[in-house]
Amino acid sequence: MSKNNIIIYGLILVFGIGAPFLFPAYKLQISILWILTILALTWDIQGGQMGYNSFGNILFFGIGMYVCSSVQIGMFFPLSEWTASGGEKTFLHTTSQYFEGFTYGLILAGIIPAIVAALIGYGILGLRGHYFAICTLGIGIAAGEIAGGIELIGAGQGMTVPPWPKGIGGTELRSQFFYYLCFLTVSITFLVIKWIYQTRFGLVLNAIRDNEDKAEAMGIHTMRYKIIGWVVSAFFLGIAGGLMGNMIGYIEPTEIAFAGSTYGVFMVLMAILGGKGTLWGPVIGAAVFHIFKEGFWTFFLGWQYVALGALIIVIVIFFPEGIMGWLREKYPHRFGEVVDEADRTAQVELT
């Protein structure tokens, strides 16, 4: 690892660990930033590295959210009575029940969306380009409508998530706990994805993006790689969903869980803003986007979506390759693209 890298990782680690103390008022906002970073990073596996623009990745986020809280509740109490009665009024988790349920809930929130991704992926990853995009868009919207019709998980009314146990510290500890859990999850997600991009798997994803027919002609079973890529995305998205549901404390099918028009779009925008197809792009994109978004909501209330729309237009026109893509054009040497001008212009000779 180079010196610059150590400084960058060190700064992020210091910020990540110290933020709750340095900016206590923004703890929840920074927690959400970590969630958004996971959304952007996992979207970029398909949209950036593999060239499959998915507008339905929110599906896994929502499934993770519902699975996590359903497990948390269902392990100890009848789920249908919980959702019918507004939950926490009748039943109360003890401290140990809460954490036990939450642990299993988060694990399954990763595994079940991953399985769903494998099954759906097998069916639709054969579609290419716009057809894949439209298909995933439909799946994302359908999921919200379907969830809104299932009584067991509260249907359109939504469901409450087990509240923080009373026995231990109050809201301060709660927000601290979720903050660090979010930071831990985003760190693991980042490291796993970083490692994936250094392997043959990462190269194959890029090959699929650049020319899938060629990849097949070279003997690569592209379908397998596409499915595995989607499974990895779904796993981390599901966990992020489980975390998000617990942080908010309340799950609603179309506005929070399968929020295609907000988080579903945001994940695409963040990756594009930061630079899709790069490791750091989604991270930078998420940070910049979150700051702008919160700024708009604070200063342009009532016009926030107009301002956001204007931002999107600016991104697409002036940074079509994203911030990282723009930096890469300007400072190719920083990105390890050391190409001698002599090499670039050299004539090929075969003697």
Added chain:
Amino acid sequence: MGIILEVDQVYKHFGGVKANENVSLTVEEGSIVGLIGPNGSGKTTLFNSIVGTHPIDQGSIYFEGREISALPVPAIAKLGLLRTFQQTRIYEKLNCIQNMLVSSKPENDTVYNVFAKIPEELTEKSENLLKFVGLYQKRNLRAGDLSFGQQKLLELAMALMNEPKMLLLDEPTAGINPTLINGIIDRLIKVNKEFGITLLVIEHNMRVIMSLAQKMFCLAHGQLLAEGTPEEIKNDHRVIDAYLGVQ
């Protein structure tokens, strides 16, 4: 020498267009075979049929004695039968070395292999093959920044990286600077002699194909018109008529 590829009475129609009509040909292991014919005579369709890009309507194709006409593209490639494209197909946003690395044939697709770091030897092998096609200096350039001719050379190197038993080359010298063509002929002969790869070559440049091939097939209107040594083909009136039009 045995027969490595056998195309047996293959038919392929696109609607009313008879792209391949009762085409039969055999390629001997270790040889260089040429495939010529006027534009639209079904040469590339035949390549697509062989490597499984589209299903054939009738007939059979055998590679090393094994029926492959129903196999999907990657499965056929894994058997060691690769093709290159007339319009180059490379991974344009990856650099040349990465293009080469991703083209190597992993021993198997187990999870461990797929998620393992790429071994150093492969980089070395990539560099050597890039040297072989004269692209070593360009190794860190993005493949999309190469000229068309250079991309063709890269595509050849990528195919060699995969260590095939047989290569189907679709116009390897089309669009290439004439001064390089002799070099390419020389490389293709080396590929055949030293790497032991059987070649089936589509080519319009008669000088190239006559100096490469030991045997030639000529297609016209989807049908096999003639076969024989380059000498026989050159003097075959049907071939001359097909190319130049009947006087």
